[in-house]
Amino acid sequence: MNKKYQLLNELARKGKTFTFEDAARTSSLSHQSLKVMLSRMEKEGFVERIEKGKYLIIPLGARKGRYTINEFIIGSQFVKPAVIAYWSALNYHGLTEQIPNMVFIQTTSRKKEQRPEIFDVRYRIVRVTKQKFFGFEKVWIDDAAVQITDLEKTVVDCLDKPQYCGGIAEAAKALQGDLDIEKLKKYAMKIGNSAVIKRLGTLCEKIGIKIDVEP
Numbered sequence: 001m002n003k004k005y006q007l008l009n010e011l012a013r014k015g016k017t018f019t020f021e022d023a024a025r026t027s028s029l030s031h032q033s034l035k036v037m038l039s040r041m042e043k044e045g046f047v048e049r050i051e052k053g054k055y056l057i058i059p060l061g062a063r064k065g066r067y068t069i070n071e072f073i074i075g076s077q078f079v080k081p082a083v084i085a086y087w088s089a090l091n092y093h094g095l096t097e098q099i100p101n102m103v104f105i106q107t108t109s110r111k112k113e114q115r116p117e118i119f120d121v122r123y124r125i126v127r128v129t130k131q132k133f134f135g136f137e138k139v140w141i142d143d144a145a146v147q148i149t150d151l152e153k154t155v156v157d158c159l160d161k162p163q164y165c166g167g168i169a170e171a172a173k174a175l176q177g178d179l180d181i182e183k184l185k186k187y188a189m190k191i192g193n194s195a196v197i198k199r200l201g202t203l204c205e206k207i208g209i210k211i212d213v214e215p
Helices: 003-012 020-026 031-043 071-075 086-092 151-160 168-174 181-190 194-207
Strands: 017-019 047-051 054-057 103-107 121-127 136-141 144-149
Touching: 003 020, 003 031, 003 054, 017 020, 020 031, 020 054, 031 047, 071 086, 071 103, 071 121, 071 144, 086 103, 086 144, 086 151, 086 168, 144 151, 151 168, 151 181, 151 194, 168 194, 181 194
Parallel strands: 103 121
Antiparallel strands: 017 054, 047 054, 136 144
8 A cells, every 4th residue: 555545544543633743653754754745645635734743634535725624623733731611612512602703722731822723713722720720521523532621610711711701791691501500619619710709609699590609
């Protein structure tokens, strides 16, 4: 089998995206030869470069420039660890009627480029402390595993950084969803921001949700 197709087949078994390091571990080619091969594969429409050293495999029969992949899958490749959060998570969980104009990704890692764009989709990478990095679940999208904040953590994150969810009004609407109030309270205390507790208490009182939280 042609080395190009063999490499593609091996990489495709592991997922829709791969890094240069993944390809290097899979191939017996030297780094320089591998760079040349990947460059040719991109020109021929077999792969699309997401960013430096990160690629998307384009299925056979798909047209280069016309094929799209779920933005959550691409967003998860920009930084590690990566969790879909804030407005994007609100939308995924059905907690907002608004459609965010970018994909929000939460991480504990530093990333020089915080607002990348690929396939005309904008991304916003938000770095948080390790204390705030919890409360997520694994979901499957197009046969790919993606981490996303769970219902309660999504609401708490939006109360923590309302600028990434469309404002306090969107967080308030999300509180009317099918939430586990005890978990919500636990997360609000754990995140370590007294403003979150105050906002949660005020909004719950206005909405008529009974919750016992103290700053």
